[in-house]
Each structure stands twice: as structure tokens, then as C-alpha cells.
Amino acid sequence: DTEVTQTPKHLVMGMTNKKSLKCEQHMGHRAMYWYKQKAKKPPELMFVYSYEKLSINESVPSRFSPECPNSSLLNLHLHALQPEDSALYLCASSQTGQNNSPLHFGNGTRLTVT
Amino acid sequence: LAKTTQPISMDSYEGQEVNITCSHNNIATNDYITWYQQFPSQGPRFIIQGYKTKVTNEVASLFIPADRKSSTLSLPRVSLSDTAVYYCLVGDKLTGGGNKLTFGTGTQLKVEL
Numbered sequence: 001d002t003e004v005t006q007t008p009k010h011l012v013m014g015m016t017n018k019k020s021l022k023c024e025q026h027m028g029h030r031a032m033y034w035y036k037q038k039a040k041k042p043p044e045l046m047f048v049y050s051y052e053k054l055s056i057n058e059s060v061p062s063r064f065s066p067e068c069p070n071s072s073l074l075n076l077h078l079h080a081l082q083p084e085d086s087a088l089y090l091c092a093s094s095q096t097g098q099n100n101s102p103l104h105f106g107n108g109t110r111l112t113v114t
Numbered sequence: 115l116a117k118t119t120q121p122i123s124m125d126s127y128e129g130q131e132v133n134i135t136c137s138h139n140n141i142a143t144n145d146y147i148t149w150y151q152q153f154p155s156q157g158p159r160f161i162i163q164g165y166k167t168k169v170t171n172e173v174a175s176l177f178i179p180a181d182r183k184s185s186t187l188s189l190p191r192v193s194l195s196d197t198a199v200y201y202c203l204v205g206d207k208l209t210g211g212g213n214k215l216t217f218g219t220g221t222q223l224k225v226e227l
Contacts, residue, residue: 004157033215042201042217043158090157099205100146100165103215105157 003027006091006106014114015081021109023074023091029104031097032074034066035090037108043090049074050097081113118202118218125224132189134221136202139183145204147178147185152199152220161200162187189223197225 004025013019023032031050035043048056049068057066063085065077074091088108094101119137126132138147146165150158162169164176164185175188189196199220 042220045216088155092157099144100163102148102160102163103150103158104160107156110155 004091004093004104004106006089006109008109009107010110010112012112012114013078013081015083017081018077018079020078021076021089021091021111023076023106024072025093025104026072027093027095027104028071029093029095030071031094031101032068033092033094033103034074034076035092035105037088037090047076048097055097078111081111083113086111086113117216118204120200120202120218120221122219123222123224125226126192127226128193129191132192132196132223132225134187134189134200134202134223135184136187136218137184138202138204141182141204147176147182148203148205148215149174149176149185149187150201150203152201158201158217192223192225194225194227196223198223 007022011019033048034046036046037043045058046060047066052068052071063080067075088110090105090108092103092105094103146163148163149161151161152158162171162174162176164178166178169176177186199222201217201220203215203217205215
């Protein structure tokens with residue numbers, strides 16, 4: 001079990017669809033992250049929110065749109081994705097966002113784009 | 115940016131001690147070293163974190179030499195369930211807040227009977 005909850009666990013979408021991934025944590029953490037992980041590769045950082053403000057966007061295409069409605073929630077809105085965007089999308093949180101504040105990951109959403 | 119280098123894979127047997135070394139030559143003064151474990155189709159899980167010398171918790175030890183350019187994760191008496199990918203991370207602090215934690219390639223540990 002993990003203290004970071006991601007929904008849905010699995011998602012299949014067409015290239016013209018619009019969908020959203022959701023992430024929730026109730027640990028009072030102030031930094032939240034989106035990572036993308038392809039098979040047999042390490043997670044790649046996409047976005048970082050610190051105190052509900054976007055602090056980094058790792059040159060992610062605009063078809064991925066993050067949103068942080070409040071300190072407990074993180075969404076990733078998806079639109080017009082490509083098949084190569086199929087991957088495991090991981091959400092994480094950390095208490096302060098500082099270097100000595102470990103990341104707590106959810107178990108991810110397995111996304112398949114057809 | 116700090117980068118880490120680890121062996122791609124390691125094999126071991128149940129009951130043995132496993133040591134996985136990570137090289138981070140460009141580590142910054144304020145960087146901590148953190149290790150994570152990841153099983154297939156799960157998110158990475160925090161194992162241990164340290165800044166210098168030695169840190170021990172209930173599952174592992176972390177050894178960091180004085181120059182901090184490398185670190186060694188030590189897993190005592192591994193079992194089959196320790197078969198996983200292990201990642202060493204050092205952070206890059208962001209001026210806007212948050213921490214850019216970049217994963218290296220990781221080490222695939224395989225434990226056999």
C-alpha cells in the first residue's frame with residue numbers, strides 16, 4: 001500500500017481523446033511531482049509543484065497539462081496524445097521539496113495510447 | 115547537474131550481503147544521497163538517505179566516504195523478495211522551490227536460491 005493514491009490504475013485512450021490522471025496525498029506534503037516511466041527505463045521527471053506553484057516543467061509537450069488544485073491534489077490532463085506516450089505515469093510527493101525530503105511515490109497509472 | 119553511475123545489474127544468493135555502489139562525482143555541497151527500490155509495475159520506494167559517513171535503518175546501511183563522490187548501499191542477508199531495481203539519487207535544488215531528483219539508470223538486483 002502507498003500513501004500516494006493514483007487513479008485510474010490503467011487507462012486506454014485514443015489519440016483524439018481527452019483524459020485526466022489524478023493523484024492524491026494526505027500527508028501534508030508541500031511538493032508534488034509527475035514522472036513518466038517507459039519499460040525497463042528509469043522514471044523521467046516531467047513536472048514539479050512546490051507549494052501549489054509549478055516550479056519546473058522539463059520541456060514537456062503541451063499535450064500534457066498539469067494542474068494542482070490544492071496541496072493534496074495533483075492532476076495531469078491529457079489531450080491528443082501519441083502512441084509513444086504510452087508509459088507508466090508516476091506521481092510523487094515530498095514533505096518540503098528540499099533535497100533531504102524523500103519522495104513518496106504512488107503505484108502509477110499505466111497509460112496505453114491507441 | 116549531478117549525475118549518478120551504478121552497475122547495470124548484480125546477482126546474489128539468498129542470505130548473502132549485497133553492496134551496490136553509486137558514483138556521483140559532481141555532488142554539490144548541500145546534496146543528500148537517497149536510495150530507492152522499485153518492483154515491476156510499482157512506484158519507487160524510499161530505502162535510506164544520508165549526507166556523510168554511515169547511516170543504518172532496519173533494512174539497509176548507507177556508507178558515504180569523506181569526499182562524498184560515491185556511496186554504497188548495503189543490504190544484509192538478502193532474500194528472493196529483494197529482487198528489484200535500486201536507484202541512487204542526488205538532488206538538484208531548484209531556485210523556484212522543489213527539488214529536481216533525476217534518476218540514473220539503476221541497478222537490477224537478482225537474488226536466487
